[in-house]
Amino acid sequence: MKAAALLLAGSMALAACASDEPTGSGSGEGGGGTATEELRVGLAYDTGGRGDQSFNDSAYGGAAAAVDALGGELQELSPNEDASNRVELLTQLAEQGFNPVIAVGFAYDDVIGEVAPQFPDTTFAQVDGSNTDGAKGDNVTGLVFAEEEGSFLAGVAAALKSESGHIGFVGGVQSPLIEKFEAGYVAGAQAVNPQITIDRQYISPAGDVSGFGDPARGQIVAQGMYDAGADIVYHAAGGSGIGVFQAAAASGNRAIGVDSDQYLTVGPELQPVVMTSMLKRVDNAVEQFINDYSEGNVQGATDVLNDLSTEGVGLATSGGFIDDIQGEIDQYRQQIVDGTITVPTTVE
């Protein structure tokens, strides 16, 4: 009884506070961005938000660089813990007149298709989400990456550098995106050495995102591979990757980083094990998109593909560990760019 009364009172209070307001402007202050207005960029992050030293931070770097150069405002929004409020992030950015609005991560796939059509005057972009067919709306541009091409080169480097003929791959979460990394890596390693042994393992199964933020499990998985005889392990596991590096350091082996040049971000004690990193230049893609937008060159309903030919993906050379095989790597890179080698995107 008391419960019902309180709930009723509560809802009445809410109703009262809502209807007190003058019923003026109503809904939808859509942000009509014209070229003369100040640039106001909205950036909605993937799970984890700012400060992940990976994907989200890379997107921020690109957006910040563009806004610094062009002038204007950058509004970032991180989702809540379980990222259940993605719709709210995009809608509020668009509602408050930010334009362009950039969503970071494939997890926005459904959400952006829902929100973008409601704000036809706002330009959207999605990192890691394709929109070639315009299914997500005419005002959405996909910023996609050929992760498999960069991973192919990582596989080439691993196979050339491996002394035991045994390498490994640690994926963060089993998902189509991470399987692209795996497929390219395996193809690259086998192109160099068809007999090579490749251990492949994912930290968490599909639907459980913990695998991207669990260094302890990353270390256990990688340790298992090193113990089994692998001497180089490539990780596509986000924040769990640090565990892979630690396992490499503990067992005197080496590892390959991902997304950013991880040689530069790990501490000095782990630098010797970071042989190279597969670069995924989210920062360049975002910066380029904002520049294109400010010049009025964004059409929407298309993808901007960042691959080896545009240097959207590639291998880092910091530390100089792969300088001696750079020639061979460049040959493979050229063959991929030429189309002589087609890199698979799925694991068979």
Place this chain on the structure above:
Amino acid sequence: MNGLVRRVGLSLLGPVLAVLVALVISAAVIALIGEDPVAAFRVMVDLGDSPSQQVQSIVVILNRAVPLFLAGLAVAVAFRMGLFNIGVEGQYRLATILAAAVGAAVVLPGPLHVLLVVVVAMVVGASWAGIVGVLKVTRGVSEVISSIMLNFIALGLASFLLTGPLRGSPPGASIVTTAEIPESGRVPSLNGVLTALGLATPRSGLYGFLLVALVVGVVVAVLLKRTRFGFDLRATGLSPSAATASGVDARGMVVKTMLISGGIAGLIGLPDLLGAQYDYGTEFTAGLGFLGIAVALLGRSTPLGIALAALLFAFLDRAALPLQFADIPSSVVTIIQGTIVLAVVVANEIARRLALRSAERAGAAAGPGPQADGDDGVPPPTAPDGGQRVHTGVPGDQQGVQA
């Protein structure tokens, strides 16, 4: 009368104290990072400028609160019995994917379709939780251990089902989902009600499942407070040996309680599933089962308390967005939530000791103490709450181990 006021005061003391302590700590943290705490709190309570924005904010809060409320209830039913069901997470994830698959596979007239999905979800949740109960009474396995372990199995199983037999999304799609539930299996939004109340129309739909959650809340409240079963349950929670001595079948109670807890857990994913997503996928909201533990703790395991706790958590969750627009890190919200839960555990213990002392004093003064049950909605000051549950033993253990 005086005693009643004191009891009510004491039972409210814990949560109120906890929220206050959390606010003070959060204010200190906000001040430490160089922001103005008052401004931050003002931003958090600002629901928006226009009526439609305010209604939208309220809808966002309510939509978030519904699953949290159900999660809190699921945990609390077990808490009251002295069982710590950490397996709510796995129970609802497995229940949601199977319910989604069944919902997508059949075509039935509207209400029946929804009913079927709800029944499947509850049965799956209850069965998964039932394993914990059966293991406990037959083999003496602590429910804490087995429910955590079953979480891993449930997540793995859900993942296997999603990427294997129940996959409904096209190959190559970045988000793997089950097939979509057709129109007839969806729960309509309550926006019509909002409009009828003279409120502005929000952007998103208010979950129709809100009504189901209210019904479940009332049923649980009645069950706990007004039935023989509820009495047995609470009695077992307060003192397993006393309950057994007075003829309560403690082992049967463990299994039944886990079944109810799991059945409610099965509902947690349904507001999202039937109100917005219409399919279960790799991006389906995870972690609600664990949040439910915090909500149940804060709500002191009573349905009304849990409703308020769920609303508070949902409110804080929404506040993270305006905070970011005001250039204040949204981690503030995480800090507040964390400190509330910590403070609640501490404050409950303090309130319990105060209540115990006052009861002892009253007992010394007037012979047999006034141990009448608390009145509706307010637990007796010595009522079990999760905070103590975690480290006081688990009733039924003895029987279970011996079996």
